[in-house]
Amino acid sequence: MNEIRYHRRTYTMGPTPIQKLERLSEALGGPSIWIKRDDLLGLTAGGNKTRKLEYLVSDAIRQGADTLITCGAVQSNHCRLTLAAAVREGLRCQLVLSKPELGEHDPLASGNHLLFHLMGVEKIELVPADADLQVAMENLSQAAEKEGRKPYIIPLGGSNQIGSLGYMACADEIEQQAMADGTPFDFVVTGTGSGGTQAGLVAGFLARQSNTKVIGINVSGTREGKETQVRDLLYRTAALTGLQGKIPDDAVRCDDQYVGAGYAIPTEEMVEAVKLVARTEGILLDPVYTGKAMAGLIGKIRKGELTREDRVLFLHTGGTPALYTAPQLFLSHQ
Ligand SMILES: Cc1ncc(COP(=O)(O)O)c(C=O)c1O
The missing domain is CATH 3.40.50.1100 (Rossmann fold)
Structure with missing residues (x-):
């Protein structure tokens, strides 16, 4: 008998939507981009x-x-x-x-x-x-x-192994939506801070033997530091869930090129990304997490690390209340 039991409260009704961002893809001349609207999760103002x-x-x-x-x-x-x-x-x-x-x-x-x-x-x-x-x-x-x-x-x-279960479940939700829509994703791009979101997603895709890769865009810290932190959490989550099989060496990938001077310190690329998504799709990102994560996605397209053939899902992890604390960054007509 399987001894593992998961105990869960439910704060959101049903799965969060996945939307295709055609205007953003077109503006970037890049891959097909979708967004998973975890900013619409339940509890006050949503988010991961x-x-x-x-x-x-x-x-x-x-x-x-x-x-x-x-x-x-x-x-x-x-x-x-x-x-x-x-x-x-x-x-x-x-x-x-x-x-x-x-x-x-x-x-x-x-x-x-x-x-x-x-x-x-x-x-x-x-x-x-x-x-x-x-x-x-x-x-x-x-x-x-x-x-x-x-x-x-x-x-x-x-971010511990219990919290990461939430994003294991999210990977499952993404896979089910992909099955229903015929849209398996090559990459999921997410902002990475304390690491539980990325660790849970990786564990969830591994458990499903999915080919979808997770790219974490650091909002703080170095690539090596964050990869170690996420991998540690991934192992702990795998141990809790009895995840069978080997975890590949390259399962955890983080990118520290979009952090700028540090956590919550604005970058030009973040401001550009927040404005671009607002103006092409009418979707609000935030200056600390999703703005920098989207700057990472845009940067990877411009550098050719993501190509036209790729199918990319951007995870909107929420955080929009912080947008209203930084009007000086966005109050311009440009
Ligand atoms: C809006 C938002 N996005 C992303 C993250 C990063 O998630 P994690 O801490 O699981 O890496 C956070 C963490 O606070 C967040 O508030």
């Missing part, structure tokens, strides 16, 4: 963390937790969605937020920061950019335990 949280929050509830604790940047999408899941489940939520490396944190900032307050976050601990987020979360957890509460810590980005 919703899939991870379906498994993580289920685990928390099974352990009897009454408080979710997680961490991220001051405009963290993951924190917004963890809080939204907590609200949905009647749990409380505390956040550790790291201050930006450059510039000051604005206590009246819009975007995700506004939503933390709107959705009634219980506590925000603002820590310096170089603080140890894990230690800060454990301190909050111990304080909650002293009050007789049952806290559950969700790691940065929801």
